[in-house]
Amino acid sequence: MRKLFILLIVFAVLFPVFSQEVTAVLEYFDDPAELEITDADGFTVEGIYFGMPISEGETIKTYNSSAELSLDPNGTIIKLAPNTTFSVTTLQKEDGQENSFNIAQGKMRAVAAKVKKGGYRISTPTAVCGVRGTDFGINVVPGQEESLFVREGLVAFSKGGEEIEVGAGQIANALAETFSAVQMSAEQLSQLYSDLDFNVLNPDDVPQAEPAKDEAENNKTEDTSAADTGDMGQQTTANKEETGGAEPQEAAQENPFMEWLRNAVGLEVGSVTIDGQTYSKAILQPVIALGKFKASLYLPIIYTRDMFDLNDWYRPKGNNEWSFGSDYDWGKEPVNGLADFFADLALKIRYIEYGKQRDPFFFKVGNIEGVTTGHGILMNNYTNNTEFPAVRRVGLNLGIDSGKVGTELILNDLAEPEIFGGRLYVRPAAPTFKAAIGLTAIADIDPAGDISSDTTDPVSKAALETDPIFLNLALDLDIPAFETELASLIFFSDVGGMLPFIRNSYGGIQAGFSTSSLVYQKSSTEAELRNYGFTAGLFGNIAIMTYRLEYRYFTGTFKNGFYGPDYERKRAEYAKELVSYLMDSSNPDFHNTTMGIYGNAGFNIADKVTFNAGYFWPWALDSNGNVLTSDEDELNMGLILEKGLVPVPRLEDISAAFYYTRTHFIPTILQKGDFKGTGLFDANTVFRGEIIWAAAPTLDIVTIVTTNIIRNSDGSIAYDDNGAPKWAPSISIESRVHF
Template sequence: MGMRWSWVVVLFMSAVLLFAETAKVRYMIGEVRVKRAGQQGNWEALTLQTDLQEKDVVRTGPEAYCEIELPDGSVVKVLQNSMMELRNFPKAQNEKEEIFTSLGKFFFMVKKALQRKFVVSTPVAVAAIRGTEFMLVTQGKQTKLLVREGLVEFGDLQGVNRVQVASGQKSLLQFGSPPEPPSALSEAEKKALDKIAGEQKGIKKKTPKKKMKQTPAPAPSGNIEKTPPPPPKPAPEAKPPQEEKPQPRSMKKGGGVNTGVSIGAVTIDGKLYNQIGLRPEFSIGKLGVALDLSLYIDDQGNIRKENWDSARDIFEKIYYVRWGHHGDPLYVKVGAVDNYRLGFGILMNHYSNTVEYPNVIRTGLEFGLQGDRMGFDAMINNFSELTNGGGLLAGRFTYRALGKLTLGASVVYDRNQYKTLKDRDGDGVPDYLDPFPDDKNYAIDSDGDGIPDEDDPDRDGNGFTDNAEWLINHGYDSTYINDDAYKADPENWALTHLKPEPFNINKAKDKAQFALALDASYPIVNMKYLQLTTYAQWANFPYNNGWGITAPGFWAKFAFINAYAEYRIFSKHFLPEYFNTTYELERAVFRTSDTLGVIEPVSKRKLLDNVNEQLKGFVVGADFNLFNFLIFGAEYQNMSKSNLRIRTFRSTLDLNTSFIPKINRAGAYYYQNNARELFKKTEGTILGYRIEYEISPGASLLVDFRQTYRDLNGDGKISGPGETVKTTNIQTVIRF
């Protein structure tokens, strides 16, 4: 019986893989990104032969270009600074195929079909086609149509005002007005359309040896005097920007290799290093591989050995190995875990294992299976930690039960939260508390003279011998002890003069954390230009006896604007989004013991006990596109009861650098999670910025700054030396 069901599962997954309607990336240059269906603000780098699903959104950056083959064989050319949504793939011959172009320039080569209708929508217009070649220019409240071949029905969204635009004609539609009567294309426009049509990759031309130039296809001239401003880069989630991933520049069909070289300086553990990095990436179909081969050289010319002295370090040179993409029937990625989320985020939201990169390099796993009604996702934060008694593991199962009602269950388990603390020699004592962090045989130096207590005849540093064991091991008689206090009461003397046994990560109590969550969601409105989903969540921390409820919650999407709002109720010992962007910084922190007055690590699980009130409140958030110049994203949570307030604030700002000469990207972020006092420095706070200046085509200067905090002296304040951690990366990036 078990074997038979195994074959059923295999056949089911094979059918999903074979018959799923997908679009293919045929050719691309420059920076092209995709936002997967249902993902909020999470943009991934697009690679050649990427499978694109229904509702995916594709955008191109400056000097970028992409060709996409749709399921019916039609081709869309996405020119620079453009964005479109693959709105509908037909499931039957008589269904329509629809593309939504929000901003930019697009050239369509539509395959003829007897029954199927091909529709292109914009914020103000609709074009219906059955086999033709045409171009759309979408800019704000107007859309321009230029037809090279065939016939296009062009009109407003209501379908009230329409015109028939034939070969060699054009029309313009502005919001609130009917489309202009068709008029003839200028000679310059005809030539430009012919050039774009002729540069389609994959079509054999009469001169097959001629190679396409590595520049984006030009736009028609004539009446289109100005290139429409590009869409602003979507606001990233409230997280630190990750190490620059290599972007495809030019690849041949079926796969390719591209490489980036960086030369600059970076701060690691408070020390400045020169950096030389080689970042090759290649893709073959669904397989993608990216390496991070970086050398960090100090002012003496020595290579930082911590990055190359073990087999684990060699394994960490893999930035990622990927098969497919999130949302595909099968998705596997080994390497960097970025912006990971479970369900609607009440347990895990925006988690990243690269928050301390390059100080700490973690190699994790993302895994996903997606069927027609069921789905499964899993995540591991760090393989090295998993094999050393730790590891953060997360999983989620979803099931579409009745109609559009979707149910989900999530589980997160952290085997040892203290494993986030550095322990170079592996003796279990965190480096910050270990006077001998590179020698696993020693961990105590009571008088601070640099000699371990085991080898120190005078352990308290008062000038008298007090170590009988040391005397015996070195051939002396114990009568040489001349410390009167020690001789009077050795046990009491040890308690008052020697440091206690140090904290050991592996023997600690309250080191594990376990959490589970259930959720349900239902789409209330699912229209072309408006989507509204309601949802509810419940989560529980069994070790802390804490629970939280979100009901109701609403998520809305209008065009490319996302907004959400939730009402929340929490019991004692519960915090939302517990596993978040700064989780690796908060898993274990240092606090001063009330009884002994010594600094000891405390797990995030134990700190939940300090939340001793039942809380009620709300969270709201949205991404705003302001005048097509910048995108501002923000989230605010306010939970309170009596004198206790728990608040979260996230803010991101990205500029549309097309308006700024020589600037390839510019953005900043601030993130503070579950703080009792907003904008006060805490270990749950992270801020930074990134700016990239173009030196020449293919070369740019990148400045990447990130600031985090560690309360090393355990006084509950961020003020001591080394407690503000600044990571600055300045490098010249060359892509070829």
């Protein structure tokens, strides 16, 4: 009896200590084959399972899988994105001890519980950060970036004895030249969190109870060598001594309505030049963000003189986008009225998206940019908004990837669908060997639709009358040699061609599938393939540099990257070229073979400067096998400059982005042949430049310059006397209000 009594007394004394011991638990992961856990000695831990405890000294490496951890009993939860290395350094065993963690590379999110006792610390290679009851994320790119971004609360971020405070909606990079907190837009913060949503753990379940006031006062008198109570990665002992033990102040609570307004409503006010005419504009852009789901509307008023006169408003492609079918007689034309209603409704969508490319599931509705299928032999960097805002399209891009099988779909415009594409691919030996085989099919059902109905040009007339459909098919093969954190090398090859369908017979061109465009009959006994192409090459990265090198070969009217960034403005020219070939397939001009080398390289420096450039150097063989110079070259460049690049007042608040793609680049420089008298900015150029000055936390002043095609009142493309599309720069100066 005495022994039992003694045991009860010992248990009563030790229970508070035992109850404070913290355990890390692996609650969720996508794929155990894409997860590696090593112990303190570097040995691999076998048998990964849900609910598995993670011990001190153990390291989790996520490859193509995310992971979620919880800390029991305090309730803090942690999300690890793919390609992250995260270690549990120490776990609290009694009051005053720290829970410490380390992220060597990758991306994570922590929703930290507000607890009365126990310290926390998360370290990057050069810095320490932490909070109390805060939702924040960390992104580490070794040698380039160690960023802390905060959704709620206030974070102490320190390196080398220097400490700053990062509040809600701010970001700081420990490797930047200036170690300071920078305000983000709601869209930037949403993008940073886009791959950090929890699958099974719920941030709403994380305890947020404040420490009792008397206990908090008592804690202030505790030994400063102990970790600060309730602090997720608070200052180290050395830092506390330097700062006199001062603790960061909690962020002031923002008015809930103003917080919602700031995150949910965007407003653009300014001017824009379209087709040589200057308009005023006021555009409301409400935003909804729920985890991986994000949506925004585009509600524009673009007018010349009187914003209250509906007849004075700009009409994209001649369409009154605010009529919602009311400009039709629904009794006589119900189908046209209904179609116009949904078309106008679709134009009010800026974007609707879930996830991002390479996620197991993603989709985006709205502006579609930089879509490449396979390795680009059919669709390479396709964009449906090259003429925005003069012409607005609401496209669709959707993808599903189960690991061994995947598919991707593309549609150029929900309001006026004309370009459809899809790719199906398999990885037979995944995940051991990630080689992939893909099949791509893309169709344009109305490439001649941009030709004016009153054209007098015979080839244009033939294209309108035959009304062709482009049908393109391609196979692609992808073989990774190696993929590591510092370098990767992937070999690839694509082959593709076009088999058009002719709707109407006209001028000797027969209706139906035009096999003659793919197989040229040289004689009654001899035939050869025409209008096809193939590519082979390699791509990958070396540290901060990406690279791509490939050999291209294509014949006749086929072009590598047929559906490229300038396709929407060139599709009518391609339709005329196809008709010209079908009218006279024996013409030697259509029997040339073009080949060449394409090279591309890019780099990113400290997430402040991103540059990318590529060039295709072509040459040609004529029907007699003679080597000729080719005018089918292509140059593309991109430059992004982030805020804070120039550490000078006012200039540090400026960011910019420039994109330039130009076909027939060298012939234009040399003023050669058909390109004599042309400039570097014309219908063969896709250019977009954007300069943003953050004049205030809630106000950006933006200048945007683009090259746009001029269109007739019926929406068709206007051509000059040489048959080239007319073009004009579009200049927009606007104020973006974030509230």
